[in-house]
Amino acid sequence: MKMPEFNFSAWMHQGLAQVEQGLARWVGEAAPTALRDAMRYAVLDGGKRLRPLLVLAAAQAAAQADDKSLNEAYAIRAACAVELIHAYSLVHDDMPCMDNDLLRRGKPTVHVQFGEAMALLAGDALQALAFELLTPEGDDALAGVQARLCRALAVAAGGQGMAGGQAIDLTSVGKALSEDQLKRMHEAKTGALLKASVHMGWLSQDPAPDQAGWPQLERYGHAVGLAFQVVDDILDVTADSATLGKTAGKDAQDNKPTYVSILGLEASRAYAGQLRDQALSALAESHLPDVQALRELALMVVDRQH
Amino acid sequence: MKMPEFNFSAWMHQGLAQVEQGLARWVGEAAPTALRDAMRYAVLDGGKRLRPLLVLAAAQAAAQADDKSLNEAYAIRAACAVELIHAYSLVHDDMPCMDNDLLRRGKPTVHVQFGEAMALLAGDALQALAFELLTPEGDDALAGVQARLCRALAVAAGGQGMAGGQAIDLTSVGKALSEDQLKRMHEAKTGALLKASVHMGWLSQDPAPDQAGWPQLERYGHAVGLAFQVVDDILDVTADSATLGKTAGKDAQDNKPTYVSILGLEASRAYAGQLRDQALSALAESHLPDVQALRELALMVVDRQH
Numbered sequence: 001m002k003m004p005e006f007n008f009s010a011w012m013h014q015g016l017a018q019v020e021q022g023l024a025r026w027v028g029e030a031a032p033t034a035l036r037d038a039m040r041y042a043v044l045d046g047g048k049r050l051r052p053l054l055v056l057a058a059a060q061a062a063a064q065a066d067d068k069s070l071n072e073a074y075a076i077r078a079a080c081a082v083e084l085i086h087a088y089s090l091v092h093d094d095m096p097c098m099d100n101d102l103l104r105r106g107k108p109t110v111h112v113q114f115g116e117a118m119a120l121l122a123g124d125a126l127q128a129l130a131f132e133l134l135t136p137e138g139d140d141a142l143a144g145v146q147a148r149l150c151r152a153l154a155v156a157a158g159g160q161g162m163a164g165g166q167a168i169d170l171t172s173v174g175k176a177l178s179e180d181q182l183k184r185m186h187e188a189k190t191g192a193l194l195k196a197s198v199h200m201g202w203l204s205q206d207p208a209p210d211q212a213g214w215p216q217l218e219r220y221g222h223a224v225g226l227a228f229q230v231v232d233d234i235l236d237v238t239a240d241s242a243t244l245g246k247t248a249g250k251d252a253q254d255n256k257p258t259y260v261s262i263l264g265l266e267a268s269r270a271y272a273g274q275l276r277d278q279a280l281s282a283l284a285e286s287h288l289p290d291v292q293a294l295r296e297l298a299l300m301v302v303d304r305q306h
Numbered sequence: 307m308k309m310p311e312f313n314f315s316a317w318m319h320q321g322l323a324q325v326e327q328g329l330a331r332w333v334g335e336a337a338p339t340a341l342r343d344a345m346r347y348a349v350l351d352g353g354k355r356l357r358p359l360l361v362l363a364a365a366q367a368a369a370q371a372d373d374k375s376l377n378e379a380y381a382i383r384a385a386c387a388v389e390l391i392h393a394y395s396l397v398h399d400d401m402p403c404m405d406n407d408l409l410r411r412g413k414p415t416v417h418v419q420f421g422e423a424m425a426l427l428a429g430d431a432l433q434a435l436a437f438e439l440l441t442p443e444g445d446d447a448l449a450g451v452q453a454r455l456c457r458a459l460a461v462a463a464g465g466q467g468m469a470g471g472q473a474i475d476l477t478s479v480g481k482a483l484s485e486d487q488l489k490r491m492h493e494a495k496t497g498a499l500l501k502a503s504v505h506m507g508w509l510s511q512d513p514a515p516d517q518a519g520w521p522q523l524e525r526y527g528h529a530v531g532l533a534f535q536v537v538d539d540i541l542d543v544t545a546d547s548a549t550l551g552k553t554a555g556k557d558a559q560d561n562k563p564t565y566v567s568i569l570g571l572e573a574s575r576a577y578a579g580q581l582r583d584q585a586l587s588a589l590a591e592s593h594l595p596d597v598q599a600l601r602e603l604a605l606m607v608v609d610r611q612h
Contacts, residue, residue: 031465035473039465092430097422116403117476121469124398128464131437135457140450147452151441158434159337163427167341170423
């Protein structure tokens with residue numbers, strides 16, 4: 001039987017609707033009003049939701065690999081949990097003691113809107129909520145899935161992942177980094193969570209973590225994670241603030257090392273293209289039957305204008 | 307056979323040694339140097355470790371209830387995880403945008419020592435590490451324990467627990483709270499994590515969450531959690547900074563509602579005594595064979611001088 005043609009736009013539309021519905025339902029649900037408002041402001045109605053889409057696409061690939069029907073509930077929980085970690089990191093990043101950003105997704109940042117103390121707490125509560133979403137009660141048969149998802153997310157978010165990369169970033173301002181050092185910083189700072197998105201999609205479907213297809217998907221996740229950052233650095237110099245929804249030219253202004261500052265603009269563009277090709281090759285080599293969404297997401301990451 | 311007499315001091319000594327060893331091994335292990343230093347400074351060499359001791363004591367009660375040998379590994383992981391959440395909350399609480407405290411455990415606070423940005427990241431990374439500790443790889447048989455521990459900790463730390471209580475605290479400065487409102491704030495702000503310590507000790511031994519003895523232990527945890535805060539409020543006005551290891555008289559200075567400001571000093575002392583008695587009654591009613599450590603901890607919480 002011929003596979004029906006894949007409609008990425010329809011797939012993305014449906015996935016985004018599920019993620020937005022989950023976030024709208026869960027974020028701040030049990031929090032006091034003031035905290036709830038700040039948490040929801042930070043998460044809802046904005047964002048490309050790239051990480052959740054990677055989770056859903058990888059979940060689909062994993063489910064098909066195992067010839068099972070998709071466990072949609074855990075795919076969506078994992079997708080929302082990753083987005084909460086991403087959202088909290090933006091809230092804390094934007095604070096005056098970090099990047100001191102006033103604009104995010106075209107709106108005032110959380111600390112501008114709610115004050116610094118509430119922004120701090122909202123970020124903290126969003127991180128805790130991510131782990132709560134991954135461990136719903138009364139689902140003992142899927143405790144293995146819950147535990148593996150928590151572990152993957154904790155490692156990607158913590159000292160050897162996102163927070164660690166931000167610490168390297170912080171201590172690198174004004175320093176000359178080599179391309180290798182820059183790569184290691186970004187592998188942790190943004191790469192770890194993007195890679196974890198692919199991993200968590202995979203784990204949400206309860207295949208053994210080392211099942212056939214995973215090593216290739218892991219390479220895919222790594223390449224997409226790095227490509228995302230290279231493109232981010234390119235856009236910081238080529239796009240304007242209105243298109244980005246955040247302050248453009250911030251990296252140069254803050255004297256931060258970027259791919260553009262180290263490799264130059266053209267070489268950065270070429271590098272992003274190479275990483276995209278690596279990601280696509282990895283998918284082809286995985287021999288997984290259903291990787292069209294992952295494929296389209298890799299293209300989207302590299303070709304995006306904001 | 308007569309039970310050997312319980313030596314609380316020896317029990318505590320051994321428990322503290324295990325917790326310190328766990329923390330020393332795990333905190334900042336995989337983080338870049340600058341972040342690692344801030345994380346370890348925040349956690350090691352200080353603190354009463356009340357929460358970890360509650361975890362260990364409840365684990366012991368749970369193991370004996372089920373007539374099993376103690377699963378020490380998970381009791382210690384749970385004990386360290388709770389302490390990491392507590393430690394991160396202190397780091398963030400002390401920051402200028404929150405309490406702006408310069409002194410903690412007799413030392414400069416983390417942001418004074420490492421800068422605000424690194425303090426923010428260290429707190430974030432400590433929270434992630436807590437969930438990482440609860441989900442070690444290659445322990446699939448205990449996935450249920452891992453998942454339940456993650457859930458208990460996430461709920462206690464997040465918007466309906468600690469972070470939520472802090473948000474209420476923040477929006478209550480300068481306001482006249484009723485005793486009931488104050489109680490609800492503290493049940494979330496400090497009570498949730500203390501209660502979760504007892505809960506996580508219980509869950510670490512894999513008894514069914516609703517097994518006989520738990521409803522009484524839950525009441526114990528609730529009473530101890532509230533007693534802790536009442537005593538904290540008393541000490542804020544009766545002890546000096548050197549004894550407390552933090553700035554005394556801060557609550558009054560910050561115009562924060564406390565038990566002392568609402569009930570007065572003597573009534574607060576009487577209330578702390580009532581809560582202690584409630585905790586001890588709950589233990590007696592649990593009919594659990596081994597609650598001596600929990601009993602001593604309740605006494606310690608109320609009789610402490612700092």
